[in-house]
Amino acid sequence: MVAFDEISSALDRLREAHYWLHQMERNYHFADQFRWSLNSFLKALKEVRPILDQELQHKEGFKAWKEPIYQTLRDNKLLVSLQKNRDVVVHQRRLRLRSSGAIGLYQGGLRFGVGLPIDPDHDSDTAILAAVAAGDPFGLMTPDEDTIPCVRRFWRLPEYEEEIVQLCSMAWLAIGGLMSEVIKWLSGEIIEFNLTCRLSDDEMMFRLYNRDALAQRLAPSMPRHFRECSMKPVS
Incomplete structure:
Protein backbone atom coordinates (compact mmCIF):
# COMPACT_ATOMS: atom_id res chain seq x y z
CA MET A 1 0.00 0.00 0.00
CA VAL A 2 1.39 3.39 -1.05
CA ALA A 3 0.30 5.07 2.19
CA PHE A 4 2.30 2.58 4.23
CA ASP A 5 5.37 3.16 2.06
CA GLU A 6 5.17 6.91 2.59
CA ILE A 7 5.21 6.61 6.39
CA SER A 8 7.09 3.33 6.77
CA SER A 9 9.64 4.65 9.26
CA ALA A 10 7.01 6.17 11.55
CA LEU A 11 5.02 2.93 11.43
CA ASP A 12 8.17 0.98 12.21
CA ARG A 13 8.77 3.12 15.29
CA LEU A 14 5.16 2.54 16.41
CA ARG A 15 5.76 -1.21 16.02
CA GLU A 16 8.94 -0.86 18.05
CA ALA A 17 7.00 0.81 20.87
CA HIS A 18 4.50 -2.06 20.63
CA TYR A 19 7.34 -4.54 21.05
CA TRP A 20 8.67 -2.79 24.14
CA LEU A 21 5.17 -2.64 25.63
CA HIS A 22 5.05 -6.43 25.48
CA GLN A 23 8.54 -6.63 26.95
CA MET A 24 7.25 -4.63 29.92
CA GLU A 25 4.53 -7.25 30.39
CA ARG A 26 6.95 -10.17 30.11
CA ASN A 27 9.49 -8.59 32.47
CA TYR A 28 6.96 -7.24 34.96
CA HIS A 29 8.56 -9.06 37.90
CA PHE A 30 12.17 -8.28 36.98
CA ALA A 31 13.03 -4.76 38.09
CA ASP A 32 15.91 -3.84 35.78
CA GLN A 33 14.44 -5.44 32.67
CA PHE A 34 11.09 -3.79 33.33
CA ARG A 35 12.67 -0.37 33.71
CA TRP A 36 14.81 -0.81 30.60
CA SER A 37 11.76 -1.86 28.59
CA LEU A 38 9.82 1.15 29.86
CA ASN A 39 12.67 3.48 28.89
CA SER A 40 12.80 1.98 25.39
CA PHE A 41 9.02 2.21 25.01
CA LEU A 42 8.99 5.90 25.94
CA LYS A 43 11.83 6.62 23.52
CA ALA A 44 10.22 4.81 20.59
CA LEU A 45 6.77 6.32 21.15
CA LYS A 46 8.14 9.86 21.42
CA GLU A 47 9.96 9.49 18.09
CA VAL A 48 6.89 8.55 16.03
CA ARG A 49 5.68 12.10 15.41
CA PRO A 50 9.06 13.66 14.50
CA ILE A 51 9.71 10.83 12.05
CA LEU A 52 6.22 11.21 10.60
CA ASP A 53 6.83 14.94 10.13
CA GLN A 54 10.08 14.22 8.34
CA GLU A 55 8.52 11.66 6.03
CA LEU A 56 5.59 13.90 5.04
CA GLN A 57 7.26 17.31 5.20
CA HIS A 58 6.94 17.77 1.44
CA LYS A 59 3.44 16.28 1.18
CA GLU A 60 1.06 18.98 -0.02
CA GLY A 61 -1.52 19.91 2.60
CA PHE A 62 -0.03 17.84 5.41
CA LYS A 63 1.12 20.72 7.56
CA ALA A 64 -2.33 22.33 7.66
CA TRP A 65 -4.15 19.01 7.98
CA LYS A 66 -2.12 17.75 10.93
CA GLU A 67 -2.38 20.85 13.12
CA PRO A 68 -5.75 20.17 14.84
CA ILE A 69 -4.81 16.52 15.45
CA TYR A 70 -1.39 17.46 16.81
CA GLN A 71 -3.03 20.04 19.07
CA THR A 72 -5.23 17.31 20.52
CA LEU A 73 -2.11 15.27 21.27
CA ARG A 74 -0.39 18.30 22.80
CA ASP A 75 -3.40 18.67 25.09
CA ASN A 76 -3.20 15.01 26.12
CA LYS A 77 -1.85 15.23 29.68
CA LEU A 78 -0.77 11.60 29.72
CA LEU A 79 1.34 11.93 26.57
CA VAL A 80 2.91 15.13 27.89
CA SER A 81 3.72 13.47 31.21
CA LEU A 82 5.27 10.39 29.59
CA GLN A 83 7.34 12.62 27.32
CA LYS A 84 8.69 14.45 30.38
CA ASN A 85 9.62 11.12 31.93
CA ARG A 86 11.46 10.23 28.74
CA ASP A 87 13.34 13.53 28.97
CA VAL A 88 14.46 12.53 32.47
CA VAL A 89 16.11 9.44 31.00
CA VAL A 90 17.74 11.47 28.22
CA HIS A 91 19.38 13.66 30.83
CA GLN A 92 21.04 10.58 32.31
CA ARG A 93 18.82 10.10 35.31
CA ARG A 94 16.82 7.04 36.22
CA LEU A 95 13.06 7.07 36.20
CA ARG A 96 11.58 7.21 39.68
CA LEU A 97 9.08 4.37 39.86
CA PRO A 158 5.03 8.96 41.03
CA GLU A 159 2.42 11.28 39.53
CA TYR A 160 -0.19 8.59 38.75
CA GLU A 161 -2.17 6.06 40.75
CA GLU A 162 -2.91 4.00 37.64
CA GLU A 163 -0.69 1.06 36.73
CA ILE A 164 2.17 1.93 34.34
CA VAL A 165 1.57 -0.57 31.54
CA GLN A 166 -2.07 0.47 31.37
CA LEU A 167 -1.00 4.10 31.01
CA CYS A 168 1.53 3.20 28.33
CA SER A 169 -1.15 1.26 26.47
CA MET A 170 -3.41 4.31 26.48
CA ALA A 171 -0.55 6.44 25.15
CA TRP A 172 0.26 3.91 22.41
CA LEU A 173 -3.38 3.83 21.31
CA ALA A 174 -3.42 7.63 21.13
CA ILE A 175 -0.42 7.65 18.78
CA GLY A 176 -1.89 4.68 16.92
CA GLY A 177 -5.01 6.77 16.42
CA LEU A 178 -2.87 9.49 14.86
CA MET A 179 -1.35 6.98 12.45
CA SER A 180 -4.81 5.69 11.54
CA GLU A 181 -5.88 9.22 10.67
CA VAL A 182 -2.76 9.77 8.58
CA ILE A 183 -3.35 6.56 6.61
CA LYS A 184 -6.97 7.53 6.05
CA TRP A 185 -5.89 11.00 4.84
CA LEU A 186 -3.29 9.55 2.49
CA SER A 187 -5.31 6.70 0.99
CA GLY A 188 -8.86 6.63 2.29
CA GLU A 189 -8.14 3.26 3.90
CA ILE A 190 -9.42 2.71 7.44
CA ILE A 191 -6.81 0.94 9.56
CA GLU A 192 -7.32 0.61 13.30
CA PHE A 193 -4.46 -0.07 15.67
CA ASN A 194 -5.41 -2.01 18.79
CA LEU A 195 -3.88 -3.89 21.69
CA THR A 196 -6.08 -6.98 21.83
CA CYS A 197 -2.79 -8.91 21.97
CA ARG A 198 -2.04 -7.69 25.49
CA LEU A 199 -1.82 -10.03 28.46
CA SER A 200 -4.60 -9.91 31.01
CA ASP A 201 -3.88 -8.12 34.29
CA ASP A 202 -3.63 -11.44 36.13
Whole structure:
Protein backbone atom coordinates (compact mmCIF):
# COMPACT_ATOMS: atom_id res chain seq x y z
CA MET A 1 0.00 0.00 0.00
CA VAL A 2 1.39 3.39 -1.05
CA ALA A 3 0.30 5.07 2.19
CA PHE A 4 2.30 2.58 4.23
CA ASP A 5 5.37 3.16 2.06
CA GLU A 6 5.17 6.91 2.59
CA ILE A 7 5.21 6.61 6.39
CA SER A 8 7.09 3.33 6.77
CA SER A 9 9.64 4.65 9.26
CA ALA A 10 7.01 6.17 11.55
CA LEU A 11 5.02 2.93 11.43
CA ASP A 12 8.17 0.98 12.21
CA ARG A 13 8.77 3.12 15.29
CA LEU A 14 5.16 2.54 16.41
CA ARG A 15 5.76 -1.21 16.02
CA GLU A 16 8.94 -0.86 18.05
CA ALA A 17 7.00 0.81 20.87
CA HIS A 18 4.50 -2.06 20.63
CA TYR A 19 7.34 -4.54 21.05
CA TRP A 20 8.67 -2.79 24.14
CA LEU A 21 5.17 -2.64 25.63
CA HIS A 22 5.05 -6.43 25.48
CA GLN A 23 8.54 -6.63 26.95
CA MET A 24 7.25 -4.63 29.92
CA GLU A 25 4.53 -7.25 30.39
CA ARG A 26 6.95 -10.17 30.11
CA ASN A 27 9.49 -8.59 32.47
CA TYR A 28 6.96 -7.24 34.96
CA HIS A 29 8.56 -9.06 37.90
CA PHE A 30 12.17 -8.28 36.98
CA ALA A 31 13.03 -4.76 38.09
CA ASP A 32 15.91 -3.84 35.78
CA GLN A 33 14.44 -5.44 32.67
CA PHE A 34 11.09 -3.79 33.33
CA ARG A 35 12.67 -0.37 33.71
CA TRP A 36 14.81 -0.81 30.60
CA SER A 37 11.76 -1.86 28.59
CA LEU A 38 9.82 1.15 29.86
CA ASN A 39 12.67 3.48 28.89
CA SER A 40 12.80 1.98 25.39
CA PHE A 41 9.02 2.21 25.01
CA LEU A 42 8.99 5.90 25.94
CA LYS A 43 11.83 6.62 23.52
CA ALA A 44 10.22 4.81 20.59
CA LEU A 45 6.77 6.32 21.15
CA LYS A 46 8.14 9.86 21.42
CA GLU A 47 9.96 9.49 18.09
CA VAL A 48 6.89 8.55 16.03
CA ARG A 49 5.68 12.10 15.41
CA PRO A 50 9.06 13.66 14.50
CA ILE A 51 9.71 10.83 12.05
CA LEU A 52 6.22 11.21 10.60
CA ASP A 53 6.83 14.94 10.13
CA GLN A 54 10.08 14.22 8.34
CA GLU A 55 8.52 11.66 6.03
CA LEU A 56 5.59 13.90 5.04
CA GLN A 57 7.26 17.31 5.20
CA HIS A 58 6.94 17.77 1.44
CA LYS A 59 3.44 16.28 1.18
CA GLU A 60 1.06 18.98 -0.02
CA GLY A 61 -1.52 19.91 2.60
CA PHE A 62 -0.03 17.84 5.41
CA LYS A 63 1.12 20.72 7.56
CA ALA A 64 -2.33 22.33 7.66
CA TRP A 65 -4.15 19.01 7.98
CA LYS A 66 -2.12 17.75 10.93
CA GLU A 67 -2.38 20.85 13.12
CA PRO A 68 -5.75 20.17 14.84
CA ILE A 69 -4.81 16.52 15.45
CA TYR A 70 -1.39 17.46 16.81
CA GLN A 71 -3.03 20.04 19.07
CA THR A 72 -5.23 17.31 20.52
CA LEU A 73 -2.11 15.27 21.27
CA ARG A 74 -0.39 18.30 22.80
CA ASP A 75 -3.40 18.67 25.09
CA ASN A 76 -3.20 15.01 26.12
CA LYS A 77 -1.85 15.23 29.68
CA LEU A 78 -0.77 11.60 29.72
CA LEU A 79 1.34 11.93 26.57
CA VAL A 80 2.91 15.13 27.89
CA SER A 81 3.72 13.47 31.21
CA LEU A 82 5.27 10.39 29.59
CA GLN A 83 7.34 12.62 27.32
CA LYS A 84 8.69 14.45 30.38
CA ASN A 85 9.62 11.12 31.93
CA ARG A 86 11.46 10.23 28.74
CA ASP A 87 13.34 13.53 28.97
CA VAL A 88 14.46 12.53 32.47
CA VAL A 89 16.11 9.44 31.00
CA VAL A 90 17.74 11.47 28.22
CA HIS A 91 19.38 13.66 30.83
CA GLN A 92 21.04 10.58 32.31
CA ARG A 93 18.82 10.10 35.31
CA ARG A 94 16.82 7.04 36.22
CA LEU A 95 13.06 7.07 36.20
CA ARG A 96 11.58 7.21 39.68
CA LEU A 97 9.08 4.37 39.86
CA ARG A 98 6.83 3.19 42.66
CA SER A 99 6.38 -0.51 43.27
CA SER A 100 3.99 -2.29 45.59
CA GLY A 101 2.34 -5.65 45.72
CA ALA A 102 1.03 -8.53 47.75
CA ILE A 103 2.69 -11.75 48.80
CA GLY A 104 0.34 -14.61 49.42
CA LEU A 105 -1.41 -17.66 48.05
CA TYR A 106 -2.97 -18.05 44.61
CA GLN A 107 -6.07 -20.12 43.87
CA GLY A 108 -7.58 -18.81 40.65
CA GLY A 109 -6.77 -15.37 42.01
CA LEU A 110 -5.30 -13.96 45.20
CA ARG A 111 -6.86 -16.14 47.90
CA PHE A 112 -4.80 -14.62 50.71
CA GLY A 113 -2.21 -11.88 50.57
CA VAL A 114 -0.49 -9.20 52.60
CA GLY A 115 0.21 -5.86 50.95
CA LEU A 116 3.87 -4.88 50.99
CA PRO A 117 6.09 -2.22 49.47
CA ILE A 118 8.45 -3.92 47.02
CA ASP A 119 11.71 -2.11 46.43
CA PRO A 120 11.62 -0.88 42.79
CA ASP A 121 15.23 -2.06 42.44
CA HIS A 122 14.35 -5.63 43.49
CA ASP A 123 12.80 -8.47 41.52
CA SER A 124 9.63 -10.05 42.85
CA ASP A 125 11.68 -13.16 43.63
CA THR A 126 13.60 -11.13 46.20
CA ALA A 127 10.40 -10.18 48.00
CA ILE A 128 8.99 -13.69 48.30
CA LEU A 129 12.34 -15.19 49.30
CA ALA A 130 12.66 -12.55 52.01
CA ALA A 131 9.18 -13.43 53.28
CA VAL A 132 10.01 -17.11 53.53
CA ALA A 133 13.46 -16.48 55.02
CA ALA A 134 11.90 -14.26 57.69
CA GLY A 135 10.07 -17.24 59.15
CA ASP A 136 7.31 -17.58 56.56
CA PRO A 137 4.73 -15.58 58.55
CA PHE A 138 2.20 -15.99 55.74
CA GLY A 139 2.41 -19.78 55.58
CA LEU A 140 3.56 -19.79 51.97
CA MET A 141 5.52 -23.02 52.38
CA THR A 142 2.76 -24.94 54.15
CA PRO A 143 1.99 -27.96 51.92
CA ASP A 144 -1.31 -27.41 50.15
CA GLU A 145 -2.29 -28.90 46.79
CA ASP A 146 -4.95 -26.24 46.22
CA THR A 147 -2.83 -23.11 46.57
CA ILE A 148 0.35 -21.74 45.01
CA PRO A 149 2.71 -19.16 46.58
CA CYS A 150 2.58 -15.94 44.58
CA VAL A 151 3.54 -12.31 44.26
CA ARG A 152 1.08 -9.84 42.80
CA ARG A 153 2.97 -6.71 41.74
CA PHE A 154 1.90 -3.21 40.77
CA TRP A 155 4.11 -0.56 39.14
CA ARG A 156 3.29 3.15 39.15
CA LEU A 157 4.80 6.46 38.13
CA PRO A 158 5.03 8.96 41.03
CA GLU A 159 2.42 11.28 39.53
CA TYR A 160 -0.19 8.59 38.75
CA GLU A 161 -2.17 6.06 40.75
CA GLU A 162 -2.91 4.00 37.64
CA GLU A 163 -0.69 1.06 36.73
CA ILE A 164 2.17 1.93 34.34
CA VAL A 165 1.57 -0.57 31.54
CA GLN A 166 -2.07 0.47 31.37
CA LEU A 167 -1.00 4.10 31.01
CA CYS A 168 1.53 3.20 28.33
CA SER A 169 -1.15 1.26 26.47
CA MET A 170 -3.41 4.31 26.48
CA ALA A 171 -0.55 6.44 25.15
CA TRP A 172 0.26 3.91 22.41
CA LEU A 173 -3.38 3.83 21.31
CA ALA A 174 -3.42 7.63 21.13
CA ILE A 175 -0.42 7.65 18.78
CA GLY A 176 -1.89 4.68 16.92
CA GLY A 177 -5.01 6.77 16.42
CA LEU A 178 -2.87 9.49 14.86
CA MET A 179 -1.35 6.98 12.45
CA SER A 180 -4.81 5.69 11.54
CA GLU A 181 -5.88 9.22 10.67
CA VAL A 182 -2.76 9.77 8.58
CA ILE A 183 -3.35 6.56 6.61
CA LYS A 184 -6.97 7.53 6.05
CA TRP A 185 -5.89 11.00 4.84
CA LEU A 186 -3.29 9.55 2.49
CA SER A 187 -5.31 6.70 0.99
CA GLY A 188 -8.86 6.63 2.29
CA GLU A 189 -8.14 3.26 3.90
CA ILE A 190 -9.42 2.71 7.44
CA ILE A 191 -6.81 0.94 9.56
CA GLU A 192 -7.32 0.61 13.30
CA PHE A 193 -4.46 -0.07 15.67
CA ASN A 194 -5.41 -2.01 18.79
CA LEU A 195 -3.88 -3.89 21.69
CA THR A 196 -6.08 -6.98 21.83
CA CYS A 197 -2.79 -8.91 21.97
CA ARG A 198 -2.04 -7.69 25.49
CA LEU A 199 -1.82 -10.03 28.46
CA SER A 200 -4.60 -9.91 31.01
CA ASP A 201 -3.88 -8.12 34.29
CA ASP A 202 -3.63 -11.44 36.13
CA GLU A 203 -1.24 -12.91 33.56
CA MET A 204 1.01 -9.88 33.89
CA MET A 205 0.81 -9.04 37.60
CA PHE A 206 0.90 -12.50 39.18
CA ARG A 207 4.08 -14.54 39.48
CA LEU A 208 3.57 -18.06 40.78
CA TYR A 209 6.15 -20.17 42.62
CA ASN A 210 6.80 -23.85 43.15
CA ARG A 211 7.33 -24.59 46.86
CA ASP A 212 10.14 -27.08 46.24
CA ALA A 213 11.97 -24.60 44.02
CA LEU A 214 11.63 -21.89 46.68
CA ALA A 215 13.01 -24.23 49.32
CA GLN A 216 16.03 -25.01 47.14
CA ARG A 217 16.77 -21.31 46.72
CA LEU A 218 16.77 -20.77 50.49
CA ALA A 219 20.25 -22.22 50.83
CA PRO A 220 22.70 -20.88 53.45
CA SER A 221 24.54 -19.13 50.63
CA MET A 222 21.50 -17.01 49.80
CA PRO A 223 22.56 -13.35 49.32
CA ARG A 224 22.03 -11.23 52.40
CA HIS A 225 19.76 -8.74 50.63
CA PHE A 226 17.15 -11.50 50.29
CA ARG A 227 17.00 -11.72 54.06
CA GLU A 228 17.10 -7.97 54.65
CA CYS A 229 14.43 -6.93 52.14
CA SER A 230 11.83 -4.72 53.85
CA MET A 231 8.80 -6.64 55.03
CA LYS A 232 6.89 -3.73 56.53
CA PRO A 233 3.19 -3.97 55.53
CA VAL A 234 1.69 -1.14 53.52
CA SER A 235 -0.22 1.20 55.83
